[in-house]
Amino acid sequence: MKNAQCKKCLKKFEHKEIFTIQQFQYRKIPTYSWSLGYFKKLGINEWDSFCENCMREHSKKSKDEWDKLKV
Numbered sequence: 506m507k508n509a510q511c512k513k514c515l516k517k518f519e520h521k522e523i524f525t526i527q528q529f530q531y532r533k534i535p536t537y538s539w540s541l542g543y544f545k546k547l548g549i550n551e552w553d554s555f556c557e558n559c560m561r562e563h564s565k566k567s568k569d570e571w572d573k574l575k576v
Contacts, residue, residue: 549563
């Protein structure tokens with residue numbers, strides 16, 4: 506039963522396939538505290554649900570923004 510919904514694309518998916526920005530706490534760059542601030546500016550909190558594709562997109566965009574700041 507598909508009963509979860511991606512906040513970005515609104516695609517429905519299984520609860521076991523939920524991704525949240527909380528998962529970014531395991532990456533070293535950018536830091537998790539920076540990531541929380543970045544996503545907060547976009548109106549995303551650490552418990553919002555995303556599908557795998559949108560999560561990958563958020564990950565890439567946040568890393569790109571981090572890299573721009575560090576140049």
